[in-house]
Amino acid sequence: MITPFQIACRNLLRKKVRTFLTLIGIMLSTWVMVSLFGFNKGYEKALNRDIENMGYQLMVMAKGCPYEAATMMLQGGKGLRYMEQSMVNDIVKEPEVEKVTPILMQAYFDPNKGESGGIAGYFGVDPASYPAMKPFFRFRSGGWFHDEAAQEVVMGYEAAELEQREVGDMTMVPEKNVQLKVVGILERTGTQDDGTIFVPLKSLQRIAGTAKITTVGIKVKKDADMSKLETKLYQLKDVQVVSFSQVKQTILKLIATARVMVLSIAIVAILIAMVGVVNTVLMSVLERVQEIGILKTMGAMPGDIFRLVWTETLILCSVGGIAGIGFALLFAQVTDILVRRILPYAPGGGLVAIDLPLALLTLVTIVGVGLLSGLYPAWKAGRVRPLESIRREG
Amino acid sequence: MTESGMVLAARELTKVYTRGSEAIRAVDGVSLTIRRGEFVAFMGPSGSGKTTLVNILGCLDNPTGGELDLAGRSIFGGGKSLGERDLTRVRRELFGYIFQNFYLIHTLTVRENVALPLAFYRKPGAEEEVERLLKLLGMEHRMDHLPGQISGGEMQRVAIARALVNRPEILLADEPTGNLDTRRSEEIGEILQELNRNAGLTIIMVSHNPDLARLGGRRIEMRDGQAYES
Ligand SMILES: Nc1ncnc2c1ncn2[C@@H]1O[C@H](COP(=O)(O)OP(=O)(O)O)[C@@H](O)[C@H]1O
Numbered sequence: 001m002i003t004p005f006q007i008a009c010r011n012l013l014r015k016k017v018r019t020f021l022t023l024i025g026i027m028l029s030t031w032v033m034v035s036l037f038g039f040n041k042g043y044e045k046a047l048n049r050d051i052e053n054m055g056y057q058l059m060v061m062a063k064g065c066p067y068e069a070a071t072m073m074l075q076g077g078k079g080l081r082y083m084e085q086s087m088v089n090d091i092v093k094e095p096e097v098e099k100v101t102p103i104l105m106q107a108y109f110d111p112n113k114g115e116s117g118g119i120a121g122y123f124g125v126d127p128a129s130y131p132a133m134k135p136f137f138r139f140r141s142g143g144w145f146h147d148e149a150a151q152e153v154v155m156g157y158e159a160a161e162l163e164q165r166e167v168g169d170m171t172m173v174p175e176k177n178v179q180l181k182v183v184g185i186l187e188r189t190g191t192q193d194d195g196t197i198f199v200p201l202k203s204l205q206r207i208a209g210t211a212k213i214t215t216v217g218i219k220v221k222k223d224a225d226m227s228k229l230e231t232k233l234y235q236l237k238d239v240q241v242v243s244f245s246q247v248k249q250t251i252l253k254l255i256a257t258a259r260v261m262v263l264s265i266a267i268v269a270i271l272i273a274m275v276g277v278v279n280t281v282l283m284s285v286l287e288r289v290q291e292i293g294i295l296k297t298m299g300a301m302p303g304d305i306f307r308l309v310w311t312e313t314l315i316l317c318s319v320g321g322i323a324g325i326g327f328a329l330l331f332a333q334v335t336d337i338l339v340r341r342i343l344p345y346a347p348g349g350g351l352v353a354i355d356l357p358l359a360l361l362t363l364v365t366i367v368g369v370g371l372l373s374g375l376y377p378a379w380k381a382g383r384v385r386p387l388e389s390i391r392r393e394g
Numbered sequence: 395m396t397e398s399g400m401v402l403a404a405r406e407l408t409k410v411y412t413r414g415s416e417a418i419r420a421v422d423g424v425s426l427t428i429r430r431g432e433f434v435a436f437m438g439p440s441g442s443g444k445t446t447l448v449n450i451l452g453c454l455d456n457p458t459g460g461e462l463d464l465a466g467r468s469i470f471g472g473g474k475s476l477g478e479r480d481l482t483r484v485r486r487e488l489f490g491y492i493f494q495n496f497y498l499i500h501t502l503t504v505r506e507n508v509a510l511p512l513a514f515y516r517k518p519g520a521e522e523e524v525e526r527l528l529k530l531l532g533m534e535h536r537m538d539h540l541p542g543q544i545s546g547g548e549m550q551r552v553a554i555a556r557a558l559v560n561r562p563e564i565l566l567a568d569e570p571t572g573n574l575d576t577r578r579s580e581e582i583g584e585i586l587q588e589l590n591r592n593a594g595l596t597i598i599m600v601s602h603n604p605d606l607a608r609l610g611g612r613r614i615e616m617r618d619g620q621a622y623e624s
């Protein structure tokens with residue numbers, strides 16, 4: 001027996017091109033929508049992952065020291081402020097602290113870097129505590145230093161790439177003319193570590209002629225009160241505290257602006273799809289007035305006709321919506337690249353995360369919006385009088 | 395069912411159309427009764443009000459005045475009428491309709507067209523009626539064809555099967571052969587006569603074909619909205 005669902009399908013197949021174009025419209029708006037929401041989720045996840053990859057959630061730096069190593073490098077290391085290494089012992093005493101690691105940042109001008117020379121960033125790290133902060137570091141070749149004052153370096157992926165170094169090569173610290181041996185090269189992490197050259201803390205201190213450090217990385221205990229710790233750290237003399245959760249908030253605020261833009265695009269896309277649905281369904285109702293009248297002489301109630309037309313809308317929206325989600329999944333990479341272009345800061349890894357609940361939510365939204373737009377045409381169809389089929393004869 | 399076997403009673407039905415300032419009395423005070431199992435043919439010149447009248451009798455249109463009872467139930471009368479939903483109930487309970495233009499759905503096969511009313515309403519056992527009727531009307535070899543692949547006479551047979559699938563009491567046929575040649579008209583006429591005789595189907599038919607109208611046991615002539623029994 002033929003069901004109302006089959007009747008609705010046949011109706012849609014009657015005007016294949018029109019149905020197809022409507023489907024495309026719904027598909028595109030679903031695609032935009034699911035990618036947008038997927039991006040919201042994915043971006044924060046990626047950002048968290050990036051911050052997780054820092055290995056520590058707080059940094060203590062000497063006051064006046066710029067936030068970012070990049071800024072420090074632009075100033076050629078001249079703006080660096082130092083603090084006593086004994087600071088580490090004070091910090092580790094705090095109950096919220098799980099681990100600490102002292103770091104000495106140095107920047108040297110390398111005349112052989114690039115066309116007109118460039119700044120090389122050196123990180124003096126403590127072989128005893130630093131690797132434990134970064135357990136996720138993977139070596140492309142080699143490994144960590146052999147002892148705490150070894151004349152050795154570990155190079156980030158890009159730093160090694162730039163200098164064309166292999167494990168076993170010698171490298172020269174510019175300005176200081178000290179030779180160090182490459183013992184390890186890291187895999188790409190997608191973070192600043194890729195461009196960094198790591199040296200044992202003691203060796204870099206000797207090269208730089210100082211016993212001080214620039215930074216302490218702090219890993220906070222799970223569930224510890226971070227803001228309480230921050231307040232206490234601020235009481236240390238001449239230091240400032242950088243919290244990555246603050247940095248994250250700042251970045252997320254920047255992202256919110258970009259998000260509003262994309263959201264408005266999504267809303268416009270949905271409106272266009274909605275107009276498409278209304279147009280398609282209304283046209284097909286008007287074309288079929290006579291036929292609908294005949295269905296009424298057969299005993300179809302206004303509600304039956306309403307449901308029939310509404311079913312058509314439902315089919316259009318679900319098929320278009322599912323196709324859109326499928327495309328979004330298929331082309332998540334493309335979206336990723338597009339999104340990266342308009343973002344102020346893009347963390348590494350996939351930015352668009354589409355999971356089942358999100359896909360379902362989008363589908364429900366699209367179908368909901370579609371059914372809303374189908375209301376009017378369906379209502380109109382339900383009101384067709386049976387007589388109209390006969391009156392239109394001549 | 396009333397004792398007298400009366401299925402339809404109309405009293406002083408009128409239908410007035412106003413076109414600008416002019417009032418057209420398309421149906422002008424028609425009273426008649428139809429018994430169960432009758433075959434009534436309405437004749438008369440074009441514009442005499444046949445279609446308007448049978449549409450009112452078949453609950454497809456509202457009269458301007460007068461009363462109509464169907465199967466002992468008041469449909470129109472005393473200035474009020476049943477609502478659209480109740481009218482639909484009466485229609486699907488009592489009537490099957492066929493028209494000059496068949497109105498088959500072109501994307502559905504013959505079988506699906508006949509089964510179409512069942513998507514909305516089905517009397518018990520109506521499913522079996524689809525094939526039985528198509529066989530009865532000699533269409534069993536065309537069941538999976540589309541309407542575009544069969545002749546006009548065959549289309550009207552399909553329309554008849556569709557009208558009868560829910561076993562109505564009354565078949566309402568407005569110019570059922572208006573689009574058919576003489577031979578096909580005769581065939582359809584024979585089918586209607588057989589349905590009336592063998593199945594006891596009440597038929598209300600409009601036709602200006604005298605040969606077809608002669609099939610009806612009862613003929614009513616329409617002139618200027620008024621009905622004359624002959
Ligand atoms: N919807 C309408 N609006 C105005 N006048 C109508 C309408 N339907 C029918 N008429 C008029 O009513 C009269 C009867 O028409 P109709 O019942 O179709 O006649 P018949 O079926 O006998 O040819 C005609 O004068 C026709 O013009």
Ligand SMILES: [Mg+2]
Pocket residue numbers: 444445446
């Ligand atoms: Mg007529």
